[in-house]
Amino acid sequence: MAERNVNYESTSDVKDKLEEIEQAPIRQDVDALIDQMESELQAAGKREAFVNIEFKNPKHFTWFLVCFASMGGLLSGLDQSLISGANLYLPKDLGLSSNQNSLINSGMPLGAVFGSILISPCNELFGRRWAIIIALVLYTIGAGLCAGAINFPMLIVARLILGAGVGLEGGTVPVYVAETVDRRIRGNLVSLYQLMIALGEVLGYAVGAIFLGLPGNWRYILGSSVVFSTIMFLGTIFIPESPRWLMHKGDHVSAYRIWKRIRGLDSRESREEFYDMKTTLEIEELEVKQGGTRRFPWIDLITNKRARRAFVYANVMIFLGQFTGINAVMYYMSVLMSQVGFDSTQANYMSLVGGGALLLGTIPAIFYMELCGRRFWALTMLPGFFIGLIFIGISYELPITNTAAVQGVYLTGLIIYEGFFGSYACLTWVIPSEVYPTYLRSYGMTVSSGWIFLTSFIVTYNFSAMQEAMTKIGLALGFYGGIAVLGWFYQLLFMPETKNRTLEEIDHIFEKQTIVIVKENIKSSRETIKDLMHLRFRKVATDG
Structure with a gap:
């Protein structure tokens, strides 16, 4: 597994960074991240290749x-x-x-x-x-x-x-x-x-x-x-390459460039998903660093x-x-x-x-x-x-x-x-x-x-x-x-x-622990049986 651009000196630094990421105010940080990525993208310049194709939508x-x-x-x-x-x-x-x-x-x-x-x-x-x-x-x-x-x-x-x-x-x-x-x-x-x-x-x-x-x-x-x-x-x-793979490899600018092409950034949901993708990968990296299994994934x-x-x-x-x-x-x-x-x-x-x-x-x-x-x-x-x-x-x-x-x-x-x-x-x-x-x-x-x-x-x-x-x-x-x-x-x-x-x-x-998933499924199954008995078939089909 290739090294990624994350380097924290101690376990305490890792825990502090994890808490910082998990407790960050999402909306404010999303906008800040997008602005940051736009600046980095402009600094990197536009990459043209004969295999690049663009769609308006x-x-x-x-x-x-x-x-x-x-x-x-x-x-x-x-x-x-x-x-x-x-x-x-x-x-x-x-x-x-x-x-x-x-x-x-x-x-x-x-x-x-x-x-x-x-x-x-x-x-x-x-x-x-x-x-x-x-x-x-x-x-x-x-x-x-x-x-x-x-x-x-x-x-x-x-x-x-x-x-x-x-x-x-x-x-x-x-x-x-x-x-x-x-x-x-x-x-x-x-x-x-x-x-x-x-x-x-x-x-x-x-x-x-x-x-x-x-x-x-x-x-x-x-x-x-x-x-x-x-x-x-x-x-x-x-x-194009998968933006999540590029992010996983530490190439955040290329990941952002492709994300704009295939998903766009007009919707709030798309912007937040990009933010979640980046921060979650950072958390995973920190947990791997803390666990010491980087070389043996x-x-x-x-x-x-x-x-x-x-x-x-x-x-x-x-x-x-x-x-x-x-x-x-x-x-x-x-x-x-x-x-x-x-x-x-x-x-x-x-x-x-x-x-x-x-x-x-x-x-x-x-x-x-x-x-x-x-x-x-x-x-x-x-x-x-x-x-x-x-x-x-x-x-x-x-x-x-x-x-x-x-x-x-x-x-x-x-x-x-x-x-x-x-x-x-x-x-x-x-x-x-x-x-x-x-x-x-x-x-x-x-x-x-x-x-x-x-x-x-x-x-x-x-x-x-x-x-x-x-x-x-x-x-x-x-x-x-x-x-x-x-x-x-x-x-x-x-x-x-x-x-x-x-x-x-x-x-x-x-x-979640497996027993928690089992309990949730049993509860869900009971609700499904009640819905079936009351002929609420649409609710059964769409609620999962």
Whole structure:
């Protein structure tokens, strides 16, 4: 972790400075800080570069940068689903065994685990923007090698490189968006990343269908993501660095310059958020100085109580998102379709049904997550996809001779499961991106992103063996469904509400003891039950 421009000689100096910052009269200090930053900005001079673009309305800039940054989700989803179509032809062309094909499928999430290890060094050394660009280079190299693979080892290496890009980008983009957008739309816009993943997955199934009749079609399928990574690379060149990262690195003038471009300073709220950002980072720096862990920031994820609560909370939510089976279903979509009676061609086309349901299910989160809140979203969506798993389980118990009934019930369950999961999955990106302290955010996201893809690898690699050992209904309803039920109770008790809070305000939530959060959640649940009994549904949905 790089040194920052803070230097206090003793513990007493640190405590005095902390008290001074915490007790400062906010409004007066906000105006004074803005005036000071304006003077420093004028003294530094205006920096011009060919990649700088300006919008009269800062909101338009926000949408521009979020659009291109979130295209990383499109790439991630695309490369997850492309392998589904390739699965029908790739093993025969390269003479792969069942175990080798499982490794090919799980190679990308395994590579993403290694890519996640790159998050903190790339983010700390180069910044959010350059970390995204590096990820795109890995994407392009990996996709090109996939298209040209001539044997199993080459394809494994290609999938690992591709996965490294997915891991690095997946842990950086949500943080970049969370650090740059308005708190009132943060949950919605970070959810846009999951929407782009879902869109990418649908696009991947469509690409598989487009190249279905061509000889060596799997090469075109797997190599097609080069087109999208190139487009995103060209757009990413024009997005600015995260102002919070620049502030974290001590470059206050550059942080202020970019804040003016992407957020503006006309509103009181924007000015106060910049003030909070600067003073909170100073407090974090002083606490790190006092605690003596400056050289080992990873330790703070465990020893710092506030960081530890966020660490546990974020990674349990990721566990619930992955071990309810979503990536195994997406990677093996065509195979699962063939198991309920569709031939190879039909299975490829019918995969669009599951991918389309995931995409449509993600859309409500874009518009309503910030209105309804994280708790309401989690506690409502998780039971929804459990119901979908029930239908899937029932389809496995129907007589195989009644193909139409089996396919109808299975597709109904798949649509419900994918639809509700599309909205729920947004939380696995929103929550880790917002709960860690700023000085630990890249380190926390390294672990959380790695955990996302490690669990994805575990679930995907073991899918065939687990289905054989547990039976289809046992895996779908017993294992995936059982975790969903346990997860619902965990969320009911331990999940705090972070909607409509700045990243600095979220610090105060995780400073509370876990038992305090549990008591608040129990009290909130009682009030919710009363509201439901009195049919006050709007209050339940909007109060969180």
